[in-house]
Amino acid sequence: MKILIVGGGGREHALVWKIAQSPMVKKVFCAPGNPGIAEIAECVDIDAENIDGLYNFALKHKIDLTVVGPEDALIAGIVDRFREGHLQIFGSTKRASAIEGSKVFAKTLMRKHGIPTADFKVFEDIKQAKKHMTTCEFPLVIKADGLAKGKGVFICKTPEEANKHLDDIMRDKIFGHAGDRVVVEEFLSGEEVSILAITDGNTLLPLSSVQDHKAAYDGDKGPNTGGMGAYSPVPLITEQLQFSIEENILVPVIHAMKRENRPYTGVIYAGLIITSTGPKVLEFNARFGDPETQVLLMRMKSDLVPILLSAEKNTLENAGIEWNDGTSLCVVMASKGYPDLYEKGFPISGLETTRKLTHVQVFHAGTSMKDGKIVTNGGRVLGVTTLGKDLQEAQQAAYGAIEKLSFAGAHYRRDIGGKAMHRKN
Numbered sequence: 001m002k003i004l005i006v007g008g009g010g011r012e013h014a015l016v017w018k019i020a021q022s023p024m025v026k027k028v029f030c031a032p033g034n035p036g037i038a039e040i041a042e043c044v045d046i047d048a049e050n051i052d053g054l055y056n057f058a059l060k061h062k063i064d065l066t067v068v069g070p071e072d073a074l075i076a077g078i079v080d081r082f083r084e085g086h087l088q089i090f091g092s093t094k095r096a097s098a099i100e101g102s103k104v105f106a107k108t109l110m111r112k113h114g115i116p117t118a119d120f121k122v123f124e125d126i127k128q129a130k131k132h133m134t135t136c137e138f139p140l141v142i143k144a145d146g147l148a149k150g151k152g153v154f155i156c157k158t159p160e161e162a163n164k165h166l167d168d169i170m171r172d173k174i175f176g177h178a179g180d181r182v183v184v185e186e187f188l189s190g191e192e193v194s195i196l197a198i199t200d201g202n203t204l205l206p207l208s209s210v211q212d213h214k215a216a217y218d219g220d221k222g223p224n225t226g227g228m229g230a231y232s233p234v235p236l237i238t239e240q241l242q243f244s245i246e247e248n249i250l251v252p253v254i255h256a257m258k259r260e261n262r263p264y265t266g267v268i269y270a271g272l273i274i275t276s277t278g279p280k281v282l283e284f285n286a287r288f289g290d291p292e293t294q295v296l297l298m299r300m301k302s303d304l305v306p307i308l309l310s311a312e313k314n315t316l317e318n319a320g321i322e323w324n325d326g327t328s329l330c331v332v333m334a335s336k337g338y339p340d341l342y343e344k345g346f347p348i349s350g351l352e353t354t355r356k357l358t359h360v361q362v363f364h365a366g367t368s369m370k371d372g373k374i375v376t377n378g379g380r381v382l383g384v385t386t387l388g389k390d391l392q393e394a395q396q397a398a399y400g401a402i403e404k405l406s407f408a409g410a411h412y413r414r415d416i417g418g419k420a421m422h423r424k425n
């Protein structure tokens with residue numbers, strides 16, 4: 001088979017790495033890819049949002065299956081376009097991707113179908129939103145409705161802070177039309193967990209539990225990022241809790257989407273918070289998480305390709321997934337300043353050395369090639385991902401590998417997996 005992966009970050013590097021190991025696969029392409037991906041697949045210079053370009057490429061090269069990484073391509077309708085042309089593609093349609101593309105849609109769906117989530121109100125009018133603030137308890141959370149590159153969520157401790165963010169989003173339109181509406185919601189406390197599942201719209205195949213670390217600095221301090229590291233499985237998620245998440249969140253959301261005439265296929269990612277009264281949904285994403293996918297694929301024993309194909313062919317009921325018993329862990333090495341302004345173009349050293357390590361994969365997230373050298377080219381630069389017999393071993397391997405890697409201003413969290421370590425002790 002010939003497979004095309006769309007995207008060029010750490011998630012896509014992990015997908016390419018896993019898919020290229022399948023005995024069913026002869027050739028893997030990645031658009032646009034990155035220098036790490038280029039070592040194991042053929043990178044094609046087409047942007048992930050260039051749906052026409054990707055479609056024409058897949059047609060010309062007789063691609064058997066396309067797998068989509070980033071949400072923008074899904075929300076722009078790449079799956080619809082490929083299916084209209086009878087090309088196989090793994091992902092959700094434009095209508096189904098609204099679950100990620102619009103927080104108002106997702107929250108309204110959850111309320112209508114009894115899926116546990118924070119209490120909320122939607123506002124289209126800034127005056128009314130501000131009036132509501134005078135009646136609220138703080139902290140509370142303000143979310144821009146549309147996609148805002150992961151920056152549209154604000155935890156506000158005071159009414160003044162809330163009013164400032166409302167001005168930014170609704171009056172000054174810092175996120176453009178994504179800020180035409182806002183969700184104002186109750187603040188929830190508890191540990192965050194990501195549960196992903198593959199679905200053909202009828203059957204759900206849940207993946208193992210993962211915990212991301214969203215804040216930029218140790219101890220969950222600093223601004224939220226795309227994710228600074230992750231590990232899997234998460235001891236907090238007992239079998240019973242995993243089952244309750246499937247029964248009360250994942251199955252109902254797939255059912256709800258069907259009822260709303262937005263049948264859902266591909267991967268559904270539930271961002272959850274485990275509160276004292278049980279798991280509640282913070283958000284749904286219509287794509288594989290990053291860095292979640294790096295740790296999940298490191299642990300997955302099964303061939304991913306037949307699973308993706310059965311989701312596309314509506315035969316997922318016959319599929320299963322086997323996992324390695326150990327723990328996988330990923331530490332993200334980021335550019336100094338990320339998630340705010342950062343410089344790029346710094347040479348990365350140590351990649352040759354870490355390549356020789358066993359049970360270590362250094363997935364490239366934001367890298368590029370300059371004068372024959374691999375340099376930094378994004379906020380999140382590398383995902384140093386390991387597999388160990390337990391959390392401690394995986395953690396030691398990751399931090400050991402990081403010591404061998406360097407670039408100017410490299411920043412990473414030193415406490416990835418820390419919450420699970422403390423729970424065990």
Ligand code: AMP
Nearest residue numbers: 118141153185186187188214271282283
């Ligand atoms: P979201 O994009 O909706 O997942 O929000 C991004 C991040 O903001 C989450 O990963 C949480 O860390 C935080 N967050 C969002 N909603 C809430 C909430 N209702 N209570 C507490 N934290 C939240």
Ligand code: GLY
Nearest residue numbers: 226227289290291
């Ligand atoms: N790691 C968070 C995300 O993929 O949205």
